Amino acid sequence: MKISIERATLLRAVSQAQSVVERRNTIPILANVLIEAEGDSVSFRATDLDIEVVDRVTAQVERAGATTVPAVTLHEIVRKLPDGALVALTHDTAKGRLEVSAGRSNFSLATLPREDFPVMTTTEYTCNFAAPAPVLRRLFDKSKFAISTEETRYYLNGVYMHVADGENGRSLRCVATDGHRLARIDADLPDAAEGMPGVIVPRKTVGELRKLLEDDEAQIAVSVSETKIRFATPEITLTSKVIDGTFPDYTRVIPVSNSRKLEVDASEFAKAVDRVATVSSERSRAVKLALDEDRLILSVNAPDSGAAEEELAVAYGDERLEIGFNAKYLLEIASQVDRENAVFLFNSAADPTMMREGSDSSAIYVVMPMRV
Missing domain, CATH: 3.10.150.10 (DNA Polymerase III, subunit A, domain 2)
Structure with missing residues (x-):
């Protein structure tokens, strides 16, 4: 050669x-x-x-x-x-x-x-479709932060990609959760994707796939079977085994009756969380949110290292609420917001909180509160 x-x-x-x-x-x-x-x-x-x-x-x-x-x-x-x-x-x-x-x-x-050299055996793929690179990039980028790293719950070590009933009909959906937070992202269902089996795409594959999705003009050919998934451009073909396990029924943890609504500038919120979390102990990193009429007070009280407090002007008209979250989880969720405003929907200090981008419900996030 x-x-x-x-x-x-x-x-x-x-x-x-x-x-x-x-x-x-x-x-x-x-x-x-x-x-x-x-x-x-x-x-x-x-x-x-x-x-x-x-x-x-x-x-x-x-x-x-x-x-x-x-x-x-x-x-x-x-x-x-x-x-x-x-x-x-x-x-x-x-x-x-x-x-x-x-x-x-x-x-x-x-x-x-x-x-x-071991060459991966070819599989009969039961479903073949094409999707624009930006669509797949959004699905995986916005969900991958919630992938679990716990090896014992191996079925959570990836992104669950499947066809689901969305608010505007059938959609291609990616879901990831580690039990503490959850991301559910929808996109329009591509032609010929209707019969796609639901598969769990492993964490490492999601990372490698990102390199194929850089070109905004590219169309990605996706082939899926019960055991493998393949993503291809004219130059690169990425084939991966899927995780052999059953993804849990995530719909049960997505709250439907949360009525207390907070609307906040996503970027300002993320910066404020980051600032007050500076003094928190690394172990818990708990941030308390105190909500009152159009006012949000973020505070951290770490007896061994100090305390911090910051006030933000927000849109909130419900009764007073105090709730605590892991600062890292709040930051990761807030950083997913592409629009100006993030909308949080609360029920109580002990129930899961839901977040979406403005009025768009094609991307929703759920985070479990912490005791503070």
Whole structure:
């Protein structure tokens, strides 16, 4: 195999591959990226056995072939090469080495046979549809902060993507929760997505998927089966196993009768929470909200480190209420608001609170209160 490729193109492909590779693994081949050159294109394939990413790029292929090399090492080499460099990759089968050269720089990397590289088996996908990148980006970006990191509740370690009945008919919905907060985001149901099985997309896959969704003009081809999900652009294909578990009935924790309404400037609210939380103890980070006629007082009282208080002018016309929240959860939810105003709906100091963006109910968030 002998190919020449621009440094920027190679860096983009290798950085996607090396981020999928598990740093600590007991199977040496899983640390490698499979490079396959044919025609006028080269594909870079990496896997951790749960996720597989294939990035196809255009290159000058002098001699077709394939080999595998350590993904992280190759990425570091390419990253440190000068901008605009033309990189030559030559596989010496006799020595079992991949020569990497650009200008006066030359590197020689150990290779492993391509036959040892595990390729994810193809699945019959039961549902295939296309969705604009910005739509998928919004669904996952606004929900991923609520993914649980508790390994024992593995079925919460991802975003539940499914077809649901929304307020304006059927919608494509993403939900994530860790038991303390919940995010539920809806988008218009794409054509041909009606029969999609509900799947839990793992946390790592959600992180890798973000790189495919950068281009606002891109249409993403989505294929779903009971066990796998695939996202594809003309250049990159990301295939992932889905979490084998049942997502809980999240609708039961979304309050429907919360009648006390607070409307506040989302950005001012987030900054005020951040300021008063500065003095709170890291362990609990509890912030108390005291609501009265068009007035909100945020306060923190941490006996070991100090106290803080800040007042905000808000729109609130219900009876007085005092309620406490984990500052981190409040900040994460407030930072999801794209519009100017955040609307909080309370019931009592002990019940879950709901938040939405202005009058838009396509994105709603639920957060459990804390005792303060």
